[in-house]
Amino acid sequence: MPNNTPYSLPKNSKSWQLALDSVSSLLPTGISSADLDALQSLPIFALIVVLPSTSASPVLNVHEYVQAWVDDQPNWALVTVTDDATAERLPIPIADTSTNNGAEQARSITPVSVHRYLLIPTTGALMHPEKKSAAAHIIDEQLTTRLRQKLTEQVNQTADTASTHAEVVDCHILSIGHMLRPHKLACFDMDSTLIEQEVIDELAKAAGIGEAVATITESAMRGEIEFDESFAKRLALLEGLSTDVLDDICGQLTLSRGAKFTLAALKALGYHTVLVSGGFTYFAKHIAAQLGIDEVHANNLDIDSGEVTGYVQMPIVNGERKAMLTAKIAERLGIEMTQVVCIGDGANDLPMMTTADLGIAYQAKPIVQSRADAAINVTGLEGVLYALGYPAPQDSSL
Structure with a gap:
């Protein structure tokens, strides 16, 4: 404890x-x-x-x-x-x-x-x-x-x-x-980065099609198929899912080890923090509120008559859009890209990680680890602080 x-x-x-x-x-x-x-x-x-x-x-x-x-x-x-x-x-x-x-x-x-x-x-x-x-x-x-x-x-x-x-x-x-x-902006992926789950997989489990959707997710995160294609395929399979399950899923999501600690540290250091996700805004806002994240960018989940329609609302927050949003946010805040840190785990995080001064892979797929500036495997998300050059806590009981 x-x-x-x-x-x-x-x-x-x-x-x-x-x-x-x-x-x-x-x-x-x-x-x-x-x-x-x-x-x-x-x-x-x-x-x-x-x-x-x-x-x-x-x-x-x-x-x-x-x-x-x-x-x-x-x-x-x-x-x-x-x-x-x-x-x-x-x-x-x-x-x-x-x-x-x-x-x-x-x-x-x-x-x-x-x-x-x-x-x-x-x-x-x-x-x-x-x-x-x-x-x-x-x-x-x-x-x-x-x-x-x-x-x-x-x-x-x-x-x-x-x-x-x-x-x-x-x-x-x-x-x-x-x-x-000095870095001033930190952009985080959500699924399998800030949280342990892939939300779309949790939605699929609730719809009884978990295995089919998880297979597509894994293929996309390994970079085997384009994110837009995988997103549309997975979302189409969710057609008819009742929105009653959304709050239940929110309650079941688990923050990654060290997530609260890391975000608190970055905020204390003066960072502007952003959640930029290929997942859905409904869940992203819930996670951002828990972590005190400054702003959220994710996909809207199309709903009609209390059910998920399975339709894609454009534009999709894919890898290219993640990179574009990161650059736009930095420009809006007057922050150079040399002062930006991006953290993610999947292939669709690589574009924003590449444009940042420091791209950090967290518990990531091999293709992401090989292209990132630093890869975290042995700690929780607090490993971001170590990759930024900070020492470990003196009290290891933390």
């Missing part, structure tokens, strides 16, 4: 800036640590390792294995990022117990250790953005493989039978610019 101790969150953390300043001599002549545009052309990476710290998890000397990897690479330096003790800190309270059946999950977050490093070349060479992205993916794959292998070895030394721990560590390899640039 989580206690009510607040998470002390640094409001304007200088941790990454201080780490970079400590190795400023490695920067090319004429480039300072405050020049974000110039830093984007350098292969300087934030390395964030997130490891569950439960009693069942073995103790892993992350720094030892990261340092060993760096020692094998010529011309790289590793700097440990420590929390800035002088930064103003915000207490983020644990959410109050709600009446929905996912309240306990919504209140708690995964106990983890978060290890933050700066990875910088000892020769300050410029690098094309595409080459820099490829380098990040290579580092990510090599380090993640090594850490997972070492963790599995430790588990197997204490277990009776061999175990496989494919998702026991998250490694985020991001441009240092993502850590230094």
Whole structure:
């Protein structure tokens, strides 16, 4: 049972800036640590390792294995990022117990250790953005493989039978610019991101056609069929469904672990938050109200005489529209796209994630994880804060 101790969150953390300043001599002549545009052309990476710290998890000397990897690479330096003790800190309270059946999950977050490093070349060479992205993916794959292998070895030394721990560590390899640039807008997908369910699948279960609709949903989220086509097919199958079940479904939806905590933290940090969903406004507004989200964009559910008609109301909030809405909201608020963070799990989230400064995949399909800037697998939604460069709560009982 989580206690009510607040998470002390640094409001304007200088941790990454201080780490970079400590190795400023490695920067090319004429480039300072405050020049974000110039830093984007350098292969300087934030390395964030997130490891569950439960009693069942073995103790892993992350720094030892990261340092060993760096020692094998010529011309790289590793700097440990420590929390800035002088930064103003915000207490983020644990959410109050709600009446929905996912309240306990919504209140708690995964106990983890978060290890933050700066990875910088000892020769300050410029690098094309595409080459820099490829380098990040290579580092990510090599380090993640090594850490997972070492963790599995430790588990197997204490277990009776061999175990496989494919998702026991998250490694985020991001441009240092993502850590230094202040973000102001966070856009979230809803289904399987802010909540654990796919609402259209829940509607289908109520209509007795759950398996047929779920099959289409999975195919769409894997990117095998276009979202508009899958949306129209699924909605047509719901024709005749009574609206009496809508409130029942709302009451059965469960917030993703850490959702309330994450949204509270982002709001405290001054973010404008948006729910942008390929689902339905009726349910999206219900979820947004629980989380204190600033605005909602989703599809209208066409209803006539107390029944779902199965007709599509245009325009459909598909991947392209999600990206367009994100850009429009940023423009309206006077926020640059370099200050936008987008979080989702499906293929239709990729367009908005790609246009944002930071696209984060949450418990996502493989195609989404491979294209996102960061992928969260071992925590709840609070992993977004770690991908943004923030430390773990000091009180792991949260």
